[in-house]
Amino acid sequence: MFVLCSEIKIGSVSFKSVHEVQIKRSIYNLAATAIIKIPVTAVLKHTGEPPAHIETASTIKAGDKVEIRLGYDNSFNTEFVGYVKRLNYKVPLEIECEDEYYMTRYVNCVFSKKETTLKQCLNAILPEIKVASCVDLTLKNFVINNKPGSWILGYLKKEYGLTVFFDINGNLYAGKAHDVKGETVKYRLRYNVVKDDDLKYQLANDVKLKVKAICYYKDGTKIEGEIGEEGGETKTLYYYDVKDAKELKTLAGEELKRYSFDGYRGKIETFLFPFSLPGMVAELDDPVYQERNGTYFIESTEVSFSTSGARRTVELGIKA
Template sequence: MYIVKSLITIQQIPTEAWPARNKTIYFDFVCDFEANDGWKDLTNKGKVTLPKKVRYIDENGKEINLGNKNANIGGFSDTPPTFLRGDEVKIEAGYQYKSGDQDFVQTATYFKGFISKVSSKKPFTLECEDLMWKLKQTAAKGGVNGVFASSKYSVEEMLSELFKNGKLPYTVNDISKTQVELGIDFRVDNESIGQVLERLRKDLYLKSYFRGTELRCGSVVYLEKETQLYNFVFQENIIDDDLEYQRKEDIILSAIATSTYSTGKDGTTSDGHQKTKQQKLQVLITLQKDGTFKRTVKLPGDNTEFPPNNEGERHDFNYNGITDPKVLGDQAEAELMIYYYTGFKGTFTTFGIPFVRMGDEVALTDNVLPERNGTYKVSNVEYKGGTGGLRQVIHLDYKVDPIVKKV
């Protein structure tokens, strides 16, 4: 028998109004929670729903009842609030179970971040964001008068300087050991570090996400050295699914590949840097039924629209520094072929173990139709827990191996 175990830890952060707020609060009973682990959005989010009769365990092991009329749960009265925007949150969950004569407890950290909003209605809910929340609150300061020259800074060096000046205890591409060239002179002006990352995503197509306290920023998302492989079997540990099995000969694929790069132009800025102009090169590639690709090129300055996507899948691929349409098309074709396979697309729901994270791989086994067996990369995981048990909704990105591997 598997018994759900959860521990939600909230560390109060002192504020100017309440400098003595520094308690550590533990909810060691099952609260309803949600969280996710993915890379497509800049911020991973969580939510904790507290029961009607709220109680918690303090750092001394004492049970505190928040149901009395004098309790200020979310800062809605004059007494020191129990929860405030900016308090640290950690959600851990798993199972207690017996194997043979031994009892085991297997838990994992589902979420770590900060409270971003406290509801004023019952039941009380704590909306949370991961470490990106802190970057959104921290001013971006650095460079020379706010300018990071591409000749002196990589993306890692720029972000590391922003972290240092913001007194943030985070690293940039440390474990991942990637190095991304900035490519252009980058200016920060009256914005947060979170807004800088949004601009890097929008203008330079650099994806960002946190893994632990390491910010990863670049064009590469998955690190194979971290990948774990887990087996899932239909009618066993796959509870439900929204999967569609497609044969590759029935798939219609296209992609718009975009490369941004800068070119010099006459004159200098007020800071003495050469003026630059941002250029955008695009190629529409379409995989045709005979297996060949068709390309349509849009050179910088061409404002015509590509034909709309009326059927099939259309992807967006983004690169930096590619100025040759052929090179851009070749690279996009290779990336598009990742999605040209016979197999599943979509999501499936499973229990809380094995604990899966973004970037892991899942081997799906169908004992009734074994030709559908295959291994897939995970792009996102939605976590849900509470009185209804633990669930993971696993999103497939693409097929990595037609043969089920053993773990």
């Protein structure tokens, strides 16, 4: 029998039991979030001091560093690293947290150059943050007057179609959704997958999809094009500095094929192990219908942990 275990550090205190933890992260969300619920009075351990009963709300404040480690039988994975965003004075005490995105809320930036590169922009928001991956994009007439970094990241996401998120190590990604391809995690339906009710198998011929393609050039201009069928889902995809409209149409056609595939879409519910994060690849094995086996990009994960059990919900995207 596997015994749940947790290790949570907030500022200078740490504790090994909680009412509940919920963690959400996605390649499509700027911030990964966590909610920790703990007793109003608890046994907390200050660094270098013996454990003591203390009012938890008095020892925790907004901005405190947070690390959440969860697992079974004293075998842990780091599930979240970030900061306390706010305290909700409920019973139990509710602590809202954000990952490295939290820090961008408190950095105001000014851009007044006629042009700047995306990487220069990202480095200006948080100079100490490692930009793990970003597209080669020039931002023309990029004039920002004293806006917080969080606003700028949202602007880049909205106006340029960038997928912007921080990984669990605090590294920043800004680019196309599936350019990141991490480690492979193996799942077997009806074995280490607890629930697959939200998983649906689709045939490429049944998918009605239209792709709207937008390309930004280094001189600040852009071109647009569409390809696909009417009457279904429309996806807007962004490209950067392709050769011409013909190449843009070719790239959009290739992307259309990626989304119109024979395979699974949806979510699976698993235990905490195997460990997975957005950006990783799920290798799905179906022992009943082996012709449906395949590998898929993981787009989001949700972790729930409490005294009644722990689960990870994994959302599958297009085939990897």
